Amino acid sequence: MHIGPYRLPNALFVAPMAGVTDRPFRQLCRRFGAGYAVSEMVTSRKDLWHTLKTSRRADHAGEPGPIAVQIAGTDAAMMAEAAAYNVDRGAQIIDINMGCPAKKVCNQWAGSALMQDERLALQIIEAVVAACAPHGVPVTLKMRTGWCAQVKNAPTLARAAESAGVQMVTVHGRTREQGYKGQAEHETVAAIKAALRVPVVANGDIDSPEAAQAVLRATGADAVMIGRAAQGRPWLFREIAHFMATGERLAPPLVLEVRRALLEHLHDHYSLYGDYTGVRSARKHIGWYVRSLPGGEALRERINALEAAELQWQAVADYFEEMAARHERLPLGEPASQSAGELEAR
Secondary structure: OEEOOEEOOOOEEEOOOOOOOOHHHHHHHHHOOOOEEEOOOEEOOHHHOOOHHHHHHOOOOOOOOOOEEEEEOOOHHHHHHHHHHHHHOOOOEEEEEEOOOOHHHHOOOOHHHHHHOHHHHHHHHHHHHHHHHHHOOOEEEEEEOOOEOOEOOHHHHHHHHHHHOOOEEEEEOOOOOOOOOOOOOOHHHHHHHHHOOOOEEEEOOOOOHHHHHHHHHHHOOOEEEEOHHHOOOOOHHHHHHHHHHHOOOOOOOEHHHHHHHHHHHHHHHHHHHHHHHHHHHHHHHHHHHHOOOOOHHHHHHHHHHOOOHHHHHHHHHHHHHHHHHHOOEOOOOOOOOOOHHHHOOO
16 A cells, blocks of 8 residues: 555554653564554644754654654644654654543643644644645654544544645544543544545554454555554564465464564664663563463563663573473463553553
8 A cells, every 4th residue: 555655564553652662663663564654743842842852753864765754743833843843853744632641641632632622633634734834844643543433523524634634544443531441432433434535543452463464454554553562572473474375373472583583673773862761661562472481480580670672681581491492482371470460552
């Protein structure tokens, strides 16, 4: 499929997740078969553009294109300025965030809160499209089905966005009211796909090859976007691609392959964040990798007590080396960590 002039290698996308989808994570998922990845959201507040947090979020050094940056905000002029700012710094696609359910975002009337004000939402879309058009940069939109079960206005907003020039729409199959609770529904996605000419992407509860195939068949969507299910399991993209090509489940990854991938991920992570912040922010990634593995809870507790990057890295290396002596491939079916719920992304 295409987003504007960009032809994507497949229809498996990485969702933008705050605090998760940084450059090391995006590159990792691409190595395991994701065809497209969007950055975690960047604020439209100009006074925060030069902060360390924002600069890390906007870091795409060495990343294969197209470079997609998601922006969030509530003011049309500020959002247009943010789009232009990121385009000047290499963004090839701008994504508008109208899907984030986090309270700290919605309390500012950004993210999915914008779906309560269709007039303002459309003003933002039109302003961002106008800012990007002179540069030939496509604008995409990510949203939810609506604010609550009684107001699922995603189809109306999607049609207006397409008319305003948006070139792809991604829909998470939950309302903002649901957060990440309950089950995602994709009937709304199917309705949007039937009404639009631009590509439509389905997001929400796509956590297995079978789920990906079922959602694509049920909605007619052009692609699927995967978020939380890829945390600690980036090879999910490869598994989905194999299943859709052959109808067969791919064998679990080799333990030594997982060891190598995680250690490379940690190296990239430390390089981006530095040792102090990197060690602390890497804990959640390590926890996701080992949450259902034998001895994973004990490793997680140990990792949380380590404050030096070299010690953290070595503890992970030793853990998977010991596992490789007992298992050729990643063992499945072990009980999940009791605290795994604490590791879910925002």
